[in-house]
Amino acid sequence: MLFIFLLGVKIDPTIIYRSGKRTFAIGILSFFVPYTLGGIVALILSHFASLDKDVLKVLPIVVEVQCITAFPVISCFLAELQILNSEIGRLASSSSLVCDVCYCIVSTVKFAAHLSSTQSIGVTIGSLFSTAVLFSFIFFVVHPAAIYAIHHTPEGKPVQEIYICGTLITLMLCGFLGEVIGIDAIVISFMVGLAIPDGPPLGAALVDKLECFVSVVLLPLLFAVVGLRTDVFAIQKMKNLWIVQLIICIAIFGKIIGALLPLLFCRMPFRDALSLGIIMNCKGTVELAILINLRLKNVLNDELFAIMILTLVLVTGIVSPVVKALYDPSRRFLAYKRRTILHHQSEEELRILACIHKQDNVLAIFNLLSASNPTEKNRIELVVLQLVKLVGRASSVLVAHIPREKPSDRIFNAFNKFEDAYRGKVSLHCYKGISPYATMHNDVCYLALEKRITFIIIPFHKQWIIGGMAESSFAFKQLNKNVLEKAPCSVGVLIDRGNQKKFWCGYMNESTYLVAVLFFGGADDREVLAYAKRMLDQPNVNITLFQFTSSEDIVGGTDRSKRLDTEILSEFRLSAFRNDRVCYKEEVVMNGRDVLTVIEEMESFYDLVMVGRRHEDSQLMAELTKWKHGELGSVGEILASLNIGAKTSILVVQQQTRFWGSRDPEESTHLRRVTL
Template sequence: MAELHGGTAAIGKIPGTPGQNHDEIMVCQYIHLTNSKGCIWFDDDCFSYSMPTLLAQFAVIFFFTRTTQFILRPLKQSLFSAQIIAGIIMGPTLLARNREYMLKLFPPGGKLILETVADFAYMLHLFILGVKIDTTMLARAGKSAALIGTTSFMLPLVLGVSAAFISLRIFTIEDQIKKYLHFIAVVNSMSSFPVITSLLADLKILNSELGRLATLTCMVCDLWSYSMSIIMTTISISMRNSHWTTMWSIFWLAMFLMTIVLVLRPLAIWLAKQTHEGGSMKEGNFLAIVVMLLGCAYFSEIVGQSTLGTFMFGLALPDGPPLGSSLVNKLDAMSTGLWLPVKMTISGLRVNLFTKSTNFGTGVILLLIIVLGYIGKFTGTLLSACYCKVPLWDAICLALIMCCKGVVEAALYNMWRLNGIFSNQAYNLLIMSMLIVTGVATPLISYLYDPSRRYMDQTRSTILQSYNQNMELRILVCIHNEDNVPTIINLLEASHPTLHRPITVFVLNLMELTGRSASILVPNFKRVKFSSAPSRSDHIVNAFNYFVENNQGRVMAQHFTAVAPYASMHDDICMLALDKIATLVIVPFHKQWTIDGTVGATFPAIRTVNKNVIKKSPCSVGVLVDRGQMSGNWSVLTGQSLFRVALLFLGGADDRAALAYSSRMADHPQITLTVVWIKQWDREEQELFGNVMEDNLDSELIDEFRSNAKGNGRIVYREERVDDGVGSTRVIGSMEDAFDLFIVGRHHEPDSPLLLGLTEWSQCPELGVVGDMLATSDFQFSVLVLQEQQPEAGFLDNPTTSVCSSPAVSSRVGREPSESELCPIRIR
């Protein structure tokens, strides 16, 4: 017996427990050593008490995991990998080789408490993962995802089981090892849906085309995985008990699952209906769900499925807002952010790379089965993806994604090791192989796959094409909240849709991904509702439908909802713009103003979305800065007063696009347009800094505009000559009180004398020099900043060519769109 802080311990095999398969520590402790009660004043050791020891363990684990994550961030490693590696560093591989450190921070007596907290954290984490999963996605998986997911599970399983069977026939292997060779083959075939979706979110490709295919594929694979996990757990129980015990275990497990489906799920849906979208969950509803959660966890522990109960109960709850989001917001920060790292670090603490192998040949066989599993996973995914006509490089990235493992697999390895199914040698090999494969695959995927390549390399449509060829204007408008709706509707009305030049509007309702694992991009009629009260989406749809009814035959609208992380939300916008052959994407500015003209709210996440759209959009982009003139008392629909629009023209492609768009506005009977062309006083200096071809294009378009505007008293054109940026600022300042909307191009030559002195400071460089000055200064008018994407060569010869995988969308007024046209994302 060894003397420890607060007790004694002995090492040996403990009969009747999982420890009979390997050495276990039996600890005798004093029951009163919980709180230290100020031990420092009595020259006592605080690590003799359980509470200070537990707090110190939490602090050290948090420090090591976050430090390791910071060091590994340039290598694009996940937080999960950092937690495991931190555990290995803190464990017997490195720091725990110091006996005094090990007995102080991780005494045998503190092991049970720390692992209990870790298991409780993992139980909550599985519940949150279950809440985030939309089970109806499995029905929408499609043949391709079903085939890829099945082969991704079956081929590594067949290879692993075959290798285990051949090894048992050829080599002499210990009886204990024979029992778990097939278990290794099964567990190495798994791909967890929560792990894969977390990886996709970290790589910012969750709502990309590949991300959606990977989401559906791993859901199919996970169905196979959980089925085999239940079977393997049941078998492990039967290995230690009688067959009758196994039958009773299966019976009670079936009854438990039926109770969740038939009793708890209807109750959860009823609770969801009590929580309105956008509202907070009632305290009573939350406590009721927590009580059901604890009951499910208790019963699943009894029947031997310790993690299944909470996960299945989470699946029974509706994902997303209002109920799913509320549960995730209340539980996720503590369980996943603080407690779960303890579980993962413990998994790393159990890895000892210096443990001597009892049999070198056994280690080679185990490693062979593990490697064959990864080879089968990669090959099965790649071949089936290529068969389903997924592009080769996308198929390779999908195969790498499916090979990645994470929290769920590590916890399963840990559980099976504690149950005596795995040896320490097998556990070490599984953990290290998982870290290596996932650690190598993650940066490779990030390097090989760029979702923006699809729509950036394609032919682009622009405002100038629509203007020059008198084409239909196809506008994709992005809505982040209901406050954006009046402003955008008035801008659309000001765009003057007519029977000969109609406008097709694609309304994209953007929502942050909360309470869900998988992103969503669907037409609005496909959204599932749990509340009978009108939602935000209903209000937006009704507003735009009213606008369409008032412009019958001139405007057509299609509605979509996108739920995605802000970091990759631009992919949904750009993908929809490409698929619908949009001419212009309009995004609201990330700042909102109050009635008195001050900034009321700033949304940095929306600014990130706007910057990505400006950079990667397949068509022209407009950033709308609303200061109240377009959403207040004035409305183009009422026609009670003239709306004053000004265009500042300095030259360049973006300013020409702004002129083309404002020319269309000038045809509206309720709009006055003033075009101000700012020129350089010194013609020689203008020729020195200018571009002759650009100047010619500017002059041609201005001449055409002036020719068309003759006789129109609502259009004013004037030229202003200045010396530098101060003069340009003076011209803009003189127009401050005379207009409601200011239109300007985004990009101007930074070396132009017209901007001299204005490029040295910038708050919002994504708007360009002039746009930034107009949006961030104390001007009272609203601003529309336009960017013209440069079209590919040959597009003007065939402007109606569709570049997307779907058939070209004919949006003539009076025809209802088909479902294939409405849904922009299709998995073959």
């Protein structure tokens, strides 16, 4: 009961209402196509094949079990494959819930028909009335009580223990009443779980209290009971084995066809559609619980139970490697054009995606956006994505933010004020992504692709505060690494050292923002210089360009790359000609120590230092790499580790690396839009 109850708590039934026609089509067809095909084959076999009475009685049950696509099982499977918040993952989660609703409807109809055929009219009406009363109690008493507990829990505070105890007592009471009126306690516990809103505070608190006990104690007991009840040597008749296997194979084939048809109609790639069809056949703990329940009630004999369990294990074992081979969510994050600041057309909006973890990330992003010179002619389309860890729920969420007067909305409220300050220059779109840390990058890359983002700003995994450094987050570090590897556009990792300067608030009061650009050479440094070039027209931004030169090559690379470096430097210096707010410094260095000396001499003078992430191999870079190497690149890691000033923020930029038809990040640099 507790296991099924927790599954219900983690489910958000409202996703059915948010699902589109495609999801409904997949869910309905994934249930009724195998149900129909399996039922027809079972009917034919029962009439034309000589079957044992036990097998004949069980064939409809085999069809029903194979038609189940349990939402909790699918969610766990997707989370293990790290595709929970991919396009296929979201489709599979929503479709499985629709499929479960279809199963519940069919089971209810069959239960009512069985009751009316075996009991008197009075008993039937009484049983149905009792069921309706119990369900009404769950949805019109238990659910409002859960909402009451949530509303009376202060923001950020834990749920009171009395609410937890009251929920568990209600669960036991409803389960007992369900058994009294003839409904399995497992069904009632699931319905009670659905009545509890998923996620914080109440749903997350229940999961936190019970998950360990259920996972460590109850689930192993379930597996042990299933194992002890499974007698492989009870399989004596190969005919029974092949009959059951035929029904299962027909149901699997029907479920794949049911998922494929609407997806192919919507022109989804065949491999992705096939992957979804295979995922819908995944089985797990819910099916195990159903089978052991049927065995304990003697609906299944030892032979048929063993066949069903072994088939379930075999199918689930095959599904995982097949899906891994067929589906890679990062494949769709390939853009069809260069989405970089360098290739951005000046008359177009600059689309920026700002990723936020918490309130502390906001101020540094505001200052950077203000320095990016949003004007009525060169507008910025800002997409804000708040990234939240998935807790107390089974499915990931990526939704547009709906404004509410809640303390948790202060991040989005701050961005609304920023939009008001730059009215007509900045347009704002807010989103919230709730997903596991391991797959959070899928939300970032998906939104960047859908919104045709040019530049992603993502916070560094270390957060500095005044007087020291806060703890590092390994989860955020992996997130940044995945975004840098798979983003369909340019990416900037923003390192905030706790600078409390509110440049964005003082841009009308001639507040000055000092920016330093370190240029060594290469595609990423050219992207940095293109960004700095956009800042030239911001009257309150002063830019200092440090160009590092040497008698030997500063960085490696082709002659074409070096020619492009020279061209963009010439363009920048020409744009900055007679601009008193721009300073050019050529730093001649002989080794890595000279580079460190230049960086250390910056002290606390600058508000922002910008540098490229990757640099081609050279003797100088090899020397720097020996000292520091990580996801920010050699120079970026050195800047992040050295004490160049408590107020200095750092932006480490990587130019777009993935676009359709090319693996060379420097390819098509000269392509410009031509108006015919």
